[in-house]
Amino acid sequence: MKKPPLTWLYVPGDRPQTVTKALACGADVVIVDLEDAVAPDRKEYARAATAERLSEPQPVPVHVRVNSLDTPYAAADLRTVAALPGVCGLRLPKVTAPHQITRVAESVPRSDRGVTPLHALLETALGVEHAYAIARAHPSLRGIALGEADLRADLGVRHDAGLDWSRSRVVVAARAAGLAPPPQSVHPDIRDLDGLATSCAHGRTLGFLGRAAIHPRQLPIIEQAYLPTRQELEDAETIVKAAITERGAQALPDGRFVDAAVVAAAQRTLALADRD
Numbered sequence: 001m002k003k004p005p006l007t008w009l010y011v012p013g014d015r016p017q018t019v020t021k022a023l024a025c026g027a028d029v030v031i032v033d034l035e036d037a038v039a040p041d042r043k044e045y046a047r048a049a050t051a052e053r054l055s056e057p058q059p060v061p062v063h064v065r066v067n068s069l070d071t072p073y074a075a076a077d078l079r080t081v082a083a084l085p086g087v088c089g090l091r092l093p094k095v096t097a098p099h100q101i102t103r104v105a106e107s108v109p110r111s112d113r114g115v116t117p118l119h120a121l122l123e124t125a126l127g128v129e130h131a132y133a134i135a136r137a138h139p140s141l142r143g144i145a146l147g148e149a150d151l152r153a154d155l156g157v158r159h160d161a162g163l164d165w166s167r168s169r170v171v172v173a174a175r176a177a178g179l180a181p182p183p184q185s186v187h188p189d190i191r192d193l194d195g196l197a198t199s200c201a202h203g204r205t206l207g208f209l210g211r212a213a214i215h216p217r218q219l220p221i222i223e224q225a226y227l228p229t230r231q232e233l234e235d236a237e238t239i240v241k242a243a244i245t246e247r248g249a250q251a252l253p254d255g256r257f258v259d260a261a262v263v264a265a266a267q268r269t270l271a272l273a274d275r276d
Contacts, residue, residue, distance in 0.1 A: 003274060005029050005061070006210035007219045008183055011087035012037035013046035016053045023060055023180040025216040031063045034077050035093050043073050043213050047080050052195040054086030063089035063119065082108040082116050093147060096127045098137035105140040110199045115140040123147030128166045135177035136199070144174050144263045145212070160199075166207065181209035190215040200225030228269045238268035 005028035011019050013034045022030045032054070038046045054062060064087055066077035081087055105115055122128050128151070131220060135144050148163055158164055164253050176183050184203040187196040199223055200211060211222040228236070242250065243263040253261045 003271060004180065004209060004268075005183075006223050006272075008063075008210065008212040009210060009216065010037065010065070010142055010186065010214050013050045014038050014042040015189055016049045017051075019053055022216070023058060023062070025219065027060065027213070027216070027219055028062060028210070029061045029089075029213070030058075031065055034073070034081075035065050035067045036199055043067070045201065047073075047077055048185045051080050052075055053082060053083045055082065056085050061088040062086055063091050065091040065093060065121075067169045068094045069104070075165045078104065078108045082153045083111040083199060085111070087116055089117045089142070091119045091121060094123045094127070094150065094245040095134055096122075097130055098133045101134060101137035101141050105138040106246075117142040119143040119145065121145055121147045122170060123150035125151070127151075128169055131170050131173035132176055135173045135179055141179075141180060142177055144170060144177075145169050149188065167203070167206050167208070175207070184208045184211035186212045186214050187218065188214070190218060193217070193221050196221050197225055225273070228273055232269055233273055236269040239266035240270065 007027045008029045008031055009022055009025065009027035010031045010033050013019070013020040014037075015033045019030070019032055029095060032050050034046050034050065039090070049247060050183065056242055064077075064081045066081070067073035069092060078090070082090060090104075090108070092100070094213065095101065101118060101120060105118060108115065118138070120127075120134050120141060120143070122134065123133055123146070127134070128146075131144060135141065146163075146167060151157075151166060152163065155162065155166075170182055174180065187199055196218055198233065203211065204226060210226050213222060239258055239262060242258055243266075
């Protein structure tokens, strides 16, 4: 089973030296940001610098977050970066409807690998309301996730718990569409590592897998929160061994019932533990 990514590190596209450092800091995926992290008067430079930096394959997967599709920057972003050899994915911010995904998938330049995989960020009430339709919009869409800062403002939410319904909606929509479990949105306070760990633990209970980060110091906290515990690994190994020994539904000696769904979950747990 392929190792799923747990850490997704955002880095500003107008700082190519920082991009180079980010590629070596241990993140599973590096996201070069052309949107919120770049001031309007730096957009063209960020695009050009990103095109130069990602003109060849990179040592870790790199995604590019382009500007919002309703801005004058988006078309140039997509035209410039979509087929770069160093780009493994495109992150589309503030998606609100499935036709936006279809339009991008059918219009962006193709590389030798075909259409670069797309990932939609849902950052408004309308985007969350259309989550399942967006998740099924096109075969090139490989993931959806929340952008919680914008969503919080759109909903007028004051307490973090007010976002839990939207979080669950996106988790369910992704899985119903056959996509990977979404990663959590960023924790904006890079000094609050205890708060990050607590938030990650909550996100895990909601069905998220991994998390986006804005600073390398957040990466080990996220990874540790989403890696299985020793007890979880022991339980998963017991279940998989039992399934190999005897096919079909069965009860373990401790009374736990095991069927195909339980075995699949155990296999996912073991895959998470293999980070090499």
